[in-house]
Amino acid sequence: MKDFGFSPMKNKVLNFDELNHDFHQWIAIQDSSFNLCIACGTCASTCSAGSYTHFSFRELCKDIRWGNAEKAMKESEKCMLCGKCSIACPRNINTRNIIKMVRKAAKTSPL
Amino acid sequence: MRYHPFVLPFSFGLAFLLIYTSIIWIRWINRLSENDKQLLRKNLFSFNTLAAIREVFMESLMHRKIFRKNVFLGFMHMSLAFGWFMLILIGNLESRTYTAGRINPPYFPIFFKFFRHDLAPLKKLEAYFGFWMDFFLLIVLLGLSLAFIKRAHSKVLGIKRTTKHIIIDKIALTSLWFIFPLRLLAEGFSAALYKTGNFLTSFMGDEILSGIASPTLYLQAWWAYSIALGIFFITLPFSRYMHIPTEILLIFLRRYGVKEKEQHSSFTKIEINACSRCGICIDACPITALPESSETQSAYFLREMRYDKPTNNQNESCLLCMRCEEACPVGIEITRIRENERKEYQLFASESYNYLTSPKNAAKGKVAFFAGCMGHLTPGVIKATLALFKAANVNYTFIDEEGSICCGRPLMQNGQTDAGISLRQINKDLILNSGAEILVSSCPICTREFIEHYVLGIPVFHHSQYILELAMSKKLSFRNNSTKIVYHDPCELSRGLNIIEEPRQLLRLAGELIHSPENSGKQQSLCCGGSLGNTNLSANQRKSIAENTLSGILSDKADIVATACPLCKKSLACSNKNIEILDIAQIMLEALIAPKFIPENTVESTKMESNLTYSPEINSIISE
Numbered sequence: 001m002k003d004f005g006f007s008p009m010k011n012k013v014l015n016f017d018e019l020n021h022d023f024h025q026w027i028a029i030q031d032s033s034f035n036l037c038i039a040c041g042t043c044a045s046t047c048s049a050g051s052y053t054h055f056s057f058r059e060l061c062k063d064i065r066w067g068n069a070e071k072a073m074k075e076s077e078k079c080m081l082c083g084k085c086s087i088a089c090p091r092n093i094n095t096r097n098i099i100k101m102v103r104k105a106a107k108t109s110p111l
Numbered sequence: 112m113r114y115h116p117f118v119l120p121f122s123f124g125l126a127f128l129l130i131y132t133s134i135i136w137i138r139w140i141n142r143l144s145e146n147d148k149q150l151l152r153k154n155l156f157s158f159n160t161l162a163a164i165r166e167v168f169m170e171s172l173m174h175r176k177i178f179r180k181n182v183f184l185g186f187m188h189m190s191l192a193f194g195w196f197m198l199i200l201i202g203n204l205e206s207r208t209y210t211a212g213r214i215n216p217p218y219f220p221i222f223f224k225f226f227r228h229d230l231a232p233l234k235k236l237e238a239y240f241g242f243w244m245d246f247f248l249l250i251v252l253l254g255l256s257l258a259f260i261k262r263a264h265s266k267v268l269g270i271k272r273t274t275k276h277i278i279i280d281k282i283a284l285t286s287l288w289f290i291f292p293l294r295l296l297a298e299g300f301s302a303a304l305y306k307t308g309n310f311l312t313s314f315m316g317d318e319i320l321s322g323i324a325s326p327t328l329y330l331q332a333w334w335a336y337s338i339a340l341g342i343f344f345i346t347l348p349f350s351r352y353m354h355i356p357t358e359i360l361l362i363f364l365r366r367y368g369v370k371e372k373e374q375h376s377s378f379t380k381i382e383i384n385a386c387s388r389c390g391i392c393i394d395a396c397p398i399t400a401l402p403e404s405s406e407t408q409s410a411y412f413l414r415e416m417r418y419d420k421p422t423n424n425q426n427e428s429c430l431l432c433m434r435c436e437e438a439c440p441v442g443i444e445i446t447r448i449r450e451n452e453r454k455e456y457q458l459f460a461s462e463s464y465n466y467l468t469s470p471k472n473a474a475k476g477k478v479a480f481f482a483g484c485m486g487h488l489t490p491g492v493i494k495a496t497l498a499l500f501k502a503a504n505v506n507y508t509f510i511d512e513e514g515s516i517c518c519g520r521p522l523m524q525n526g527q528t529d530a531g532i533s534l535r536q537i538n539k540d541l542i543l544n545s546g547a548e549i550l551v552s553s554c555p556i557c558t559r560e561f562i563e564h565y566v567l568g569i570p571v572f573h574h575s576q577y578i579l580e581l582a583m584s585k586k587l588s589f590r591n592n593s594t595k596i597v598y599h600d601p602c603e604l605s606r607g608l609n610i611i612e613e614p615r616q617l618l619r620l621a622g623e624l625i626h627s628p629e630n631s632g633k634q635q636s637l638c639c640g641g642s643l644g645n646t647n648l649s650a651n652q653r654k655s656i657a658e659n660t661l662s663g664i665l666s667d668k669a670d671i672v673a674t675a676c677p678l679c680k681k682s683l684a685c686s687n688k689n690i691e692i693l694d695i696a697q698i699m700l701e702a703l704i705a706p707k708f709i710p711e712n713t714v715e716s717t718k719m720e721s722n723l724t725y726s727p728e729i730n731s732i733i734s735e
């Protein structure tokens with residue numbers, strides 16, 4: 001990495017060349033509402049799984065966008081499909097459908 | 112003469128039909144589970160068989176359930192089924208009488224007027240037989256014209272949409288439509304040439320066909336009649352008309368106690384084949400009103416199940432609102448079949464929720480209140496319910512106050528069995544840890560899941576039932592302020608749990624209930640579109656279903672829309688209608704006559720607890 005005279009924290013570094021950007025594309029095709037997310041966090045504040053773990057739809061969304069497909073697939077399993085996020089979301093994102101898509105991808109690796 | 116080559120298409124068709132259906136029946140019955148076979152053996156010689164025969168007569172022939180829904184439609188189905196049955200029955204009696212009891216080949220009664228022109232051996236009976244045969248032919252033809260009108264202008268009969276049929280159904284349908292006019296033609300020619308007719312056939316023969324009647328045309332008409340019958344019989348097992356034999360089998364098995372299981376079984380095959388694609392479920396389905404055309408409705412879903420595999424869209428766009436099942440005259444357990452069909456992919460595992468820890472020292476109380484996920488989205492409902500509990504001195508504990516754990520129903524409805532069962536276990540521990548004697552939930556989804564799938568050993572109530580109980584036992588009193596209230600039945604509460612009267616009874620204490628055909632207090636209530644059983648519909652589609660539902664139940668006199676489900680409340684509130692949507696608990700709290708001031712800390716004290724008495728009904732449930 002180029003030396004800028006400062007560096008980010010090691011555990012926050014993402015190497016874009018190594019990450020999976022096809023997954024983001026694939027999800028956005030499966031459910032076009034995915035790209036509407038503004039990361040407002042409403043879903044995270046209501047998430048049933050979120051009161052016990054770090055998981056929330058917002059986290060999932062972030063992981064997918066950054067190309068952390070592996071992590072997204074692993075984390076998505078924590079969702080209870082309870083439906084709070086889809087009702088709370090101000091952008092009308094079909095969250096549960098997207099979560100199911102991520103789960104399907106985790107089970108069948110369509111890419 | 113007792114034979115002519117023109118009977119061959121009919122005879123071949125009939126033989127094929129009988130052999131084919133028997134093979135299929137034997138296969139289906141053979142593949143039933145051992146348990147189901149036992150039920151079959153045990154019940155075969157019991158009153159259930161008589162009950163089944165009666166039901167076959169009432170439903171398969173008279174189509175009573177369709178009559179109740181729509182008189183025209185009922186008459187159409189009845190005239191075709193019952194009329195045809197009577198033609199066969201009387202025709203057989205007629206030919207038997209004619210040949211003095213001798214057994215005739217199967218085609219003989221059908222083509223009786225071709226083989227016998229001299230009806231003298233029937234003596235006096237000739238006129239009776241002739242009259243009734245013509246009468247039922249007329250009935251069938253009337254039914255047929257209604258069927259024709261239904262295809263061309265369904266609205267005349269009060270039906271918005273008819274089923275879009277596939278090619279094999281069209282062939283079968285066309286041949287069926289030809290059978291009876293051709294019979295009239297053939298018998299008309301017989302009447303014209305040989306004077307064998309009664310009122311209808313003679314009229315046909317003397318007034319219409321007399322000019323052109325000739326032996327050649329006469330023979331051709333009989334050929335055509337036989338061919339139409341033959342085509343119908345051969346296409347029957349592969350088309351929607353397979354429902355005719357299958358429905359009979361279904362009725363018997365159902366009377367013997369056979370049901371849908373947790374997975375598809377041979378019985379599912381029978382149910383799927385018993386669907387007549389009558390299309391009654393299409394009008395009932397809220398998806399039908401969406402502008403996007405889709406084939407989600409059960410008529411299409413079951414058709415795909417029968418020939419192939421439902422598409423993802425057909426499988427997942429359904430709201431599981433059960434309106435189709437309620438409307439279906441055949442009584443197919445559509446929702447169970449749909450839920451089972453979704454079980455193919457297990458996307459979540461039972462270990463998925465290992466991060467959840469069962470609560471250890473839960474607060475104790477006599478009544479456990481469970482708000483559920485949707486409840487947590489509507490804090491107003493929780494507050495109102497708990498305020499009513501406090502006012503009535505109920506010793507309660509709010510068990511999922513700290514973060515909700517889903518009851519598991521959404522997972523189950525999406526086919527995620529393993530994961531759903533693990534959530535059930537966690538909540539079951541939570542409930543039983545509280546030491547409660549009664550479980551109350553303000554969410555119909557959770558309530559239904561608790562009642563049907565949790566084995567808790569304590570009675571479970573929906574909050575509308577419990578508040579009503581508190582009112583009946585004079586723990587709460589309300590002031591009727593004549594607010595005009597329209598009540599929206601949640602699907603899970605009305606069709607799911609048959610809790611229809613209790614919320615109404617309660618609301619009548621607070622205001623005036625306004626009725627519309629769509630909230631008539633029966634099981635046909637509309638769906639709000641919010642259903643958690645669906646992950647596929649977009650927010651806009653859901654909103655448009657909510658709008659339709661609101662327009663269905665609203666009248667301009669109404670001040671408030673009441674519902675008894677936090678999810679319905681949320682979904683209906685999304686629409687653009689300018690009306691307040693409140694939960695039943697909120698309305699009751701408004702109307703509550705405040706009790707004398709009770710200091711906060713006495714509410715849960717044991718002294719108050721002893722005051723808690725229930726009506727005999729609830730007491731009997733508790734002691735059970």
Ligand code: SF4
Nearest residue numbers: 037038040041043089
């Ligand atoms: S609530 Fe909707 S828009 Fe906001 S972060 Fe969640 S998914 Fe994105």
Ligand code: SF4
Nearest residue numbers: 047079080082083085
């Ligand atoms: S459906 Fe899943 S992601 Fe959405 S709120 Fe419920 S647990 Fe969280």
Ligand code: SF4
Nearest residue numbers: 386388389390392439
């Ligand atoms: S499911 Fe029932 S209502 Fe729908 S087409 Fe079949 S028989 Fe008719």
Ligand code: SF4
Nearest residue numbers: 396429430432433435
């Ligand atoms: S359950 Fe409801 S949404 Fe699904 S097909 Fe039946 S009527 Fe339509």
